[in-house]
Amino acid sequence: DAKTTQPPSMDCAEGRAANLPCNHSTISGNEYVYWYRQIHSQGPQYIIHGLKNNETNEMASLIITEDRKSSTLILPHATLRDTAVYYCIVRVGAGTNFGNEKLTFGTGTRLTIIP
């Protein structure tokens, strides 16, 4: 799986959009970008994933650059409950069967929402 690089920490004001960057310059053509987050003392929670098109769900938006070497997770209106560690993960992804459950987590970005 390709390696990812994320800033160790970020702050964002409550109510503003939080933009979390991730670099994955060695990503392969069949690798997806996944985002998970881990709120203190809880298990990681899936947020969103994408291959090359931008994606949006009820939690966030994922913007992937055209060359796929970087991406940005956007939380449109951050709340205090969004304070967490956010992990960007790249791997062969959705649609295939066995072997997809192994995720390689880095140390992520610790996002702090400021009141």
Place this chain on the structure above:
Amino acid sequence: DAGVTQSPTHLIKTRGQQVTLRCSPKSGHDTVSWYQQALGQGPQFIFQYYEEEERQRGNFPDRFSGHQFPNYSSELNVNALLLGDSALYLCASTPTGVYTGELFFGEGSRLTVL
């Protein structure tokens, strides 16, 4: 619909002892994976069970073993505990079939080895 449940939530052991952690997957899920998360680090993949067999394994010694039961629940066993085994142990489940990319994690079992 209960999610992934793990037990115990916290436990303390001493070096050299053995520990068993338990996991019940989300309803409808038949594949269970285990992760170890040391303080300040991201989770690290230990192994994965499907149809009562270990299907994949990460870079962990043989002291780490597991089991999956016919009802898909799973156990993680760690023998000859070391101080470095102190960590949060996470269980995640997924259904077999088309994989959407989403692992469902439990809250974890926090193991302290003294």
